[in-house]
Amino acid sequence: MKLAVIIATLGRREQLTRLLEYLGGQTRLPDEVILSAPDAAHVEVPKSSPFPVSLVFGPMGSSAQRNTALGSSLGRFDVITFFDDDFVPSAEYLEQVETAFAENEGWAVVMGMVVRDGAKNAGLTWEDAEVALREAKSKTHRGPPVVDHVGAYGCNMSCRSSMVGDVRFDERLVLYGWQEDIDFTSRLRSRGRVVCVTSITGVHLGIKSGRTSGERFGYSQVANPIYLIRKGSVPASFALPLMFRNIAANLAKSLRPEPYVDRRGRLRGNMLAILHVAMGRIEPEYVLKI
Template sequence: MRLVVIIATFGRKEQLARLLKYLERQERLPDEVIVSAPDEEHVGICERGSFPVSTVFGKRGLCAQRNHALDHALKHYDVITFFDDDFIPQDNYLRLLEEAFQQHQDWAVVMGHVVKDGARSAGLNWAEGLQVLAVEREQISIESKVVDHVGAYGCNMSIRAKFIGDLRFDERLVLYGWQEDIDFTSQLRRHGRVIGLSTLRGVHLGLKMGRVSGERFGYSQVANPIYLIRKGTVPAGFALPLMGRNIAANLVRSLWPEPYVDRRGRLRGNLRALAHVLKGRIEPEYIQHIAAAEAR
């Protein structure tokens, strides 16, 4: 099988360089890595090592950047793997992934198990992420578990390329995206299973640099799920509880916010989006107006 890794990046060229160097440790090397960024400023120098590294430049935004890379990759590869630029895979990740796709022809999407997710905390630095993986390697064996999911977690997800066809990430989910991964991969369930595989391990650093503001993100926490329910790609039974949990967390924690999360900004964004939804205005791209106002 031919396998490509796509990394969409923004404002993290040092982290990107570390990840590209680290991927040379994979027991099964990628046949190519495609880095997608708005422009060269976000990439730096991508030196060729044990595998080819290509760069594509275009519009800013996670969905647009992934789509641009897909356009370059689809005709040439059997498996498309998306890694966030702050995801560190275990050294056997791509080898086990290839074996999984070869052995299970009914699997359309495979995501790995995030051993530790810095997105749920203050985040992890590179050294801390490596330490977590070092502890993981000491485990004698890991029980293989396969769990079906509505969609995949975008920090590490792989797709059988022949099923993608004309499907692309929804560019109305602008900038950071949020739930763009679930939207995209849930549509692939008509071709096969969307599963999580416990033996594919990695650490998501959850770096805070390069992310959108609290108010913009809070707006997306409400507007994006409602939009995807109306679109018909994400079931209400998944999206509404997720939205409710986020609003509740922002409401409660805005009283004593964590230093690494703009809870009050998120809550303002939640309330603004709820007001829009009540008026029948469902526009994920409205966060661009918030961004423009913040820039003034």
């Protein structure tokens, strides 16, 4: 199999450089790493690398940047792995992904288990990630080895190219996107299984730079799930509980917000989106006007 890694990045040159160096330690090297950014100011290609690194430039936003890279890679690779620029995979990650697809012809999407997620707290360091990966390797996972999912977590997900076809990330989910990963991979469930293989591990650092504002993100927390339900790509049984949990968290924590989360901004965005939905306006791209 030929395997490419796509990394959509924005404003994290140092982090991206470190990730590229780290990927050189994979037991199965990628056949190519494709960096997708709005322009060259966001990337720095290492002078030497054990694998080819290519650059593609296009419109800004998680969905748009992934589509830009996807368009140039589908016909050339059997497996396409998407990493966030702040995801730290285990050393065996790509080798295990290749094995998973080779041994399971009916699988369309494979994601690994995130053993620690800095998106849920103040964020993690590389040192935190390395410790977490060592601990995960030394422990035996007690749950099922393979778990089916509605969609995959975009910080680490791999797709079988032959099953992607004309499916693309929805560019109406602008900027940070929010659920564009679930939407994309959920649409692939009609072509094959979408699974998490729990022996494939990694850590999401959850770096806060390069993310959208609190108010914009809060708007997306409501508008995007409603849009995807209406679109039919994500079941209401998944999207609505997610939406209500986020609104409840923003409401409960707005009196004493965490220093690393703009809870009040998110709550304002939630309320504006709820008002728009009540008026019949379901426009994920409205965040560009906030």
